[in-house]
Amino acid sequence: MQHAGSLTASASAGTRPFARGLRDGLPISLGYFAVGFTIGIAAKKLGLTPLQVGLMAFLMHASAGEFALLSVIGSQGSYLLMFFTQLVVNLRYVLMSCSLSQKLQGTPYRHRFLLSYFITDELFGLAVMQKGQLNPRYYYGAVMVASPGWALGTVLGATVGAILPLSLVSAFGIALYGMFLAIIIPAAKTSRSIAWIILASMAASGLCTVLPYIKNLSSNFRIIVLTLVISAVAAWLCPIKPQEAEDSQKAPAEEGGVSDGT
């Protein structure tokens, strides 16, 4: 019942986790809206109705996964192909799920089943930014704003298509990448090893998109292989000190972390 303890402790700390989640989920929601919009346009071209597209968005919460889903539908591939395509395209969620399991010590199964339904790149990013254990309520707060942004953007993209000026959609599209940077760069300020790891990862990723042969690999494959290799090398070269490890285990630190601003 460590979990119940962490809830009361966080309530006494002032800010409510659910409300903080709502606030931190807002930029994700805006970025999702833009990405969802482009997926909606692609889905409409295949002849899906806005209702079907909204259902797809809620079932998947995964941009690469949805584009892959649409391409399998477009080619009328078999259900087996759909299953394996989705496993491959979304394999990175396995790593994220492993990583989150370490921030949910003592959290009951029902939260694990519910929370994991909404593991996305961006929400995962928010979760790892939380110091100590992750409070599921914080996560649900972020989901409550981010998920509707995703579904609405997708439905609107399929409904109105090209009404929004392209320049506006283009500008919003970068928001999610900006958020990723807002998550990793502050960590680079406090840890030199993380700073080097970020630079090395970006350099390796850039290299893999220009090198002959290697550049033909799909981006999902690149993400998985590079993540495994670079994280393993980093863990070997600079293993975390016991206190750093404890920092990601210990309950609860609800002071808001890096995202606490005005």
Place this chain on the structure above:
Amino acid sequence: MEHNVYVYFLVAAIAVYLLRSLPITLIQKPIESRFLRSFLYYVPYVTLSIMVFPAILSSTQSLWSGLAGFLAASIVAWLDGNLFKVAVCSCIAVYVVELLPIG
């Protein structure tokens, strides 16, 4: 034979949910191995870095606006890690550069 769209959805949704839910429900205990803990500690930074670069450069209408958004986001993230500010600043940088003739 015509495939059913809803069956497609269901199959895809089950595949994604398996990936997301199995590790988080199966791994209940803290991982003891220092290597594995270090590995999982670094995974988020590595995977997010790889996803950002170089994809961010082609996420907008031109390389220049993508680059501007990348720089703006990096600088604001360094000065002030607030998610919302970083996201908005990168959007503004992209929008402004795309108004310019080079964008």
